[in-house]
Amino acid sequence: MTTTTGTHPTRRLILQGAASVALIGLGNLPFVPARAAANDKYPEEAFKLKNEADAIKALYGRTAEPSDKIKLDAPEIAENGGVVPMSVTTTLDKVTSISFFVAENPNALAASYKLPEGTIPAVANRLKMAKTSNVTAIVEADGKLYSATKEVKVTVGGCGG
Amino acid sequence: MASSIRVRATSNGDITEVQTLIQHPMDTGLVKDPKGELIPAHYIQEVKFACNGKDVFVANWGTAISKDPYIKFSFRGAKKGDDLAISWTDNKGGSDQTTAKIA
Known part of the structure; x- marks a missing residue:
């Protein structure tokens, strides 16, 4: 564990990391095929992309529309960006997948969950956040994409572990 | 060695609720150790839950977990x-x- 004085180098590090990932992300972009979330393989490319919109596209192959039927539960302020509990529940029918994106993280896609038939469309997990950022939950239901977004303020950056 | 996975699965008759904790460093590959050397990325990519021979939940994870x-x-x-x-x-x-x- 780092001490309080150690947070500043960490923050710089995150920015450096973000910059290099941005370069890699741009380099890969034209070669990323549109793929359906139903694909069973681990979506390696989507996890490498820096930009949120690109990551959504790489994972689902299309864009999402906002929906008030999705409830994204995340704290207003996270004191420790290393562990930010959040959950998604939705009243949408035929949900096949739920994903979490953190726009300002080095890689926007944080987690993607596949929900076979019979699984309740609700999931809770804990994410790392590099800094204050919008968090987006994407829900794939009946072949369409829906999203909900919430800003989470981070007071101490997240990647220190 | 004890398992890295701790699970609690409880049924209320119709719905089964599953809570899981996994022990894993989840290193992002962006953090340096005290000597200034980069800790290589080491993170879980996939978690599968199966019941009665059928997948009930599949998680794909990046380093942000x-x-x-x-x-x-x-x-x-x-x-x-x-x-x-x-x-x-x-x-x-x-x-x-x-x-x-x-x-």
Whole structure:
């Protein structure tokens, strides 16, 4: 564990990391095929992309529309960006997948969950956040994409572990 | 060695609620150790939950999942006493699995 004085180098590090990932992300972009979330393989490319919109596209192959039927539960302020509990529940029918994106993280896609038939469309997990950022939950239901977004303020950056 | 996976699966008759904690460093590859050397990325990529031979939940993870990951979800179609099989694999080829009885 780092001490309080150690947070500043960490923050710089995150920015450096973000910059290099941005370069890699741009380099890969034209070669990323549109793929359906139903694909069973681990979506390696989507996890490498820096930009949120690109990551959504790489994972689902299309864009999402906002929906008030999705409830994204995340704290207003996270004191420790290393562990930010959040959950998604939705009243949408035929949900096949739920994903979490953190726009300002080095890689926007944080987690993607596949929900076979019979699984309740609700999931809770804990994410790392590099800094204050919008968090987006994407829900794939009946072949369409829906999203909900919430800003989470981070007071101490997240990647220190 | 004790399993890295801790599970609690409880059924209320219709719906089974599953809470899981996995012990894993989830290193992002962006953090340096005290000597200034980059700690290589080491993170879980996939976690699978199967019940009665059928996948009930699959998680694909990047590096943004917190250390010692926690997940909670619920599903239908299982009853008390059924086995829930959980397995994970990480980016270095590491893996672990366990089976829990639904209570």
